[in-house]
Amino acid sequence: MRYISTRGQVAPVTSAEAIKLGIAPDGGLFVPWEGVNLSQDEFALMRSMSYQERAVAILEKFLTDFTVDELKAHVEAAYGPGKFDHPDVAPVRLIHDNVYALELWHGPTCAFKDMALQLLPHLLTASTRKTGEDAHIAVLVATSGDTGKAALEGFRDVPGTSIIVFYPAEGVSLVQERQMVTQEGGNVHVVAVEGNFDDAQNGVKNIFQDQGIKEVLEKRKIKFSSANSINWGRLVPQIVYYISAYLDLAKMNGVKTGQPVNVVVPTGNFGNILAAFYAKQMGLPVNKLICAANANNVLTDFIRTGVYDRNRPFMKTISPSMDILISSNLERLLWEIAGRDPEPVRGWMRQLQETGRYQVGFEVLKKIQGTFWSDWANDQETLATIRSTYDACGYLLDTHTAVAVKVYHRYRKETGDDTPTLIASTASPFKFAGSVAEAILGPDVASRHDEFSLLRLLAEKCGLAIPRGLQGLENKPVRHRLKVSPGEMASTVLKLLAE
């Protein structure tokens, strides 16, 4: 299996090279050149497998330059006993009727990013060795909150790597920030950026494309890589859980074998929902992919009108991991939908870069709408959904998953479609305890306590345990205090890597 760039100006590479490079040298994203299918027999065989075994069976299809034994070892290191606090790794739970939560937050940092970022460091260091590279790998990450901590946990003390995480100073929750600035490990750096997520992400993208920095670091035998969701090694582990969830749903009699499901995904950078799209391409019976956005509803507008326009105010919401106006992974979908033709993709991405806007043609839009449906929810609706779902079903949603549930209710009302539905549950409600407590305990209680006390109050009220990764955060020593402007990001990287 070879990988090519969505912009079409790079010779095909192996999966190890694609993972090592992160972003393609022409600025595009690596995509698998051939289609990957799962046969009926393969689906049937996977039914009785553990999550780990299913992961190996699926990764094997995409990462053909890894041996099965290598993949088994990496999967064991990522999802083996003790890593996740649930034996099924990504369990499926009934919310009501035929609506199920696919809980993706049982990993060490309590958000779905762990599903990919526990595995990526192993894939990345193995890829480096496989391609005969002996340079030190410096991983740069821009985070809207959850990626940063998950990447830090994934890479901490992994030999041959360093990691630098940039987060928007005003754009993450108190718990998220505390999780990052208390990070332990000898190869980790955490830096606040004055600006929003897009500023941080653009800063990282610019550093990746800066030849000057690259040359300086090459002399020191250091090479950049990315752990952002543009890296193929991030995306491929995410395909696994959609397929695994379907098999679990069949076991729970939630679907008959072959019966389609809808998948609802609270979306930011378009990575998670794109993985569901790839699962569908492989033959998973998916009816609609429902893209749920918050007030930064650039994707909803795009899916409805074919116009992608980031020229709009950036909104800070209570679902900060979805506060994104440039959804990088959409480029991979555009490439697939445009008949795997890099020409139009290059044009759209150039327009996006130059004007912040592009419009796809009617044919492309119709194809997108054949698979995708989208709507968005504001903060008030999100809080109301957390409350009503808890009252009606006893199920506690985080703010991101609540956006998905709200949008799903609208979908069902507008279309009447009652296909069994999987809702990607992307964070533990405790990770966003401030807003969740406001919904459940009322704004008065929430305003009288800090986020750490709210964790405890919420646990008491709902009879749930605070996840391990969030216990005792307020007492951990702060180890990272650096704060820079977007313009200082490049020099900061050089400085930190010289240490």
Ligand SMILES: *Cc1c(COP(=O)(O)O)cnc(C)c1O
């Ligand atoms: C990252 C994240 C999202 C958005 O996922 P994308 O793959 O960027 O679309 C949604 N919810 C939570 C909790 C996240 O951490």
